[in-house]
Amino acid sequence: MASQRETAMVEEAFLHALKKKRHQEALDLLNRTTFHYTNRKDEATGKQCLHFAASEGYVEIVSKLLEHEAEVNSKDKNGDTALHLATKGQHEKVIALLMAFGAKLDEKNKNKHSALYIAVQNKYPRIVDMLLKFGKQPNLTEWEWDIRKKLSDKEEEIVNALGRQCSFVPGFESGLIKKEVFYVKPNTKCYSESMQVELVTENITSSFVFQLYKMQSEYADKINLKKDQESFSDFYECRTWNCKQSELQLIVAVGDNLGKGRKLKFISVDNSVGKVKISDKTSNDNGSKEESRVTVNIKIKDCEYTKFTIATVPKTEKMNIPKEGVILKPETSPGTEISIPQDAFEEDSKLSLNVIDTEETNIEEEKFLIATDAIAVHTSDGVQPQKDIDMKLPIHTELESNDVIVIGSNDDHPDSIDDWEIMELSDGGDVGSVSFKTNHFSMFVGVSKALAKTQEGLIEIHEALEKTIARKKRVVFLIFTKLAHENDNENISSAVKNTNPQNQGDLSVVVYCALSRKRQTVQDDWKEKGYRLVCTSADQICMINSVFQISISGNVEEVYHSKIIELEFHLKRENYRIINVCRVEKEIEPEGQMEIKQIEVTVKENMLTVPSKTCLFCTEMTQVVKKVENIMLKPLFDCKFSFIEPATTPLPSPPPEPVPEPEKVDKSRERLRKAFQGFRLVYKAVQRKDG
Incomplete structure (x- = not known):
């Protein structure tokens, strides 16, 4: 075991090697001994080991010093912290390490300059963006550029980064944007309570810095979801520094169930590669609501952003139809049965089924209109059955089987009530379901029998289904x-x-x-x-x-x-x-x-004729399709x-109650009453008006 004197000598040699920018020598010394005192200071400059390592961008040395509790916010004689020095040197990985260990963005040196100020004044756009992402509000009031001149590309990038961060401030204040930074170690739990996201660390081989943002889509980089895509989560931005992994796995709590007939889809904002799947479902604290957790695997590139969200898209279930016949029970629609008899098809075929969840339709319309989910059934080759098919749909409302009929349409997006027809019901259906026969595959849904028998009721049903199918x-x-x-x-x-x-x-x-x-x-x-x-x-x-x-x-x-x-x-x-x-x-x-x-965004396809080369000296005109977006408000x-409560006219005060006039007292009568006190009055003559 090394003596205190030997340890002090090694530490002094380590500090000297850093001061002289001898990186390998300093690294060898660092790996040879365990430091008990990492904050040794150079008396001339006031710099500690961390200052020297940060200013030169020695990532591994900075990492080990911070792990051994180096003072991350200590200042030298100029008032510079390690963050100031790393910013001047544009050392991104060192800056990330310092921030992960608690470096303060608003610390100022003796010139009253913060790290962000230094990055802006020196026109380091990547460092500006990085520091802004670690902070919340820019708080820059002391820098200026001559706006009479055209901004350079770097200045333009910095202005855009500052503007973007300013637009984030309301999101931070209202809790719609959340962020955290972690120093990730192998096999050590890395979990964000505020964002309910866990980074799986079992397969991590070395430590690195991981930053995660979670925000509502209004604050994220724009991405237009397609008509059949529905947002299932907030948007996420993650970034790593000094990470040797090419792929990370996140477990994300999304707070709601997936819904019938839908599946998850990884949507990248920046062409990142990823995949997503349901991990499990848990109940919240009071057990009243199921929450889903999904596993997201994403490809990453160190020091670059990976931006993504999770959406749902229609899930098409495919099933085989053998020539011998079969009873199909789709997983996407529990309780549904499709009984296909033998020789209904001349050859083996495949069936595709989509489910449209209608359970909320009745709640929306405040009336029992729709009794079952809508299912769209098609064969892959478009061939229709040659025999009647028996189908059974489960009822999800309080309507009884006798109160339900089935309507069908050959159009997946029916335009009017004329596109619907009433299907023939089968005898002896099960309780809680409705059975019917059909000789063609199309869209089917169970509805209220009483309403479907009238023109007005059928219109009401069609309009409700139209909204549900169109996701309105x-x-x-x-x-x-x-x-x-x-x-x-x-x-x-x-x-x-x-x-x-x-x-x-x-x-x-x-x-x-x-x-x-x-x-x-x-x-x-x-x-x-x-x-x-x-x-x-x-x-x-x-x-x-x-x-x-x-x-x-x-x-x-x-x-x-x-x-x-x-x-x-x-x-x-x-x-x-x-x-x-x-x-x-x-x-x-x-x-x-x-x-x-x-x-409202509409896409118009324009046919353009453009020249294309067929050989070194030959060109010919070819037609290409160019999609043009038209945006309307x-x-x-x-x-x-x-912000002022509207003035209300005060109610009129009730009229005061009339004060009774004092009774006039006849003094002679009062004297008589006192004189005959104890006697009972048995007769009183009426006083005449004439006196």
């Missing part, structure tokens, strides 16, 4: 206002302050897109949070994944000057934006006008809002 929902917009923070009294007028002197500060506007049937629940929830409902829209029919653009005018403006404020509608989450605003003119009360428009709703 009835929604409503609710606008709430509140005095949000107690940090900016300059932006609040005296009238507003007087409405609630205990809650002075920024003004917040909430735009909430809720399912129409849940409006009262949403209203009650936000009332409990201290918000006041100022306006409610009429019901709107919108597709899942719809995107809305919000604009605000009047005597208020959005604090962070976001160019575009968007809100998306998804089923698996709450859909709202909290917008912080302030007054434009202090003399006028903060009142505003809000307009909400739906963004459809007005949905507008309203006025304010």
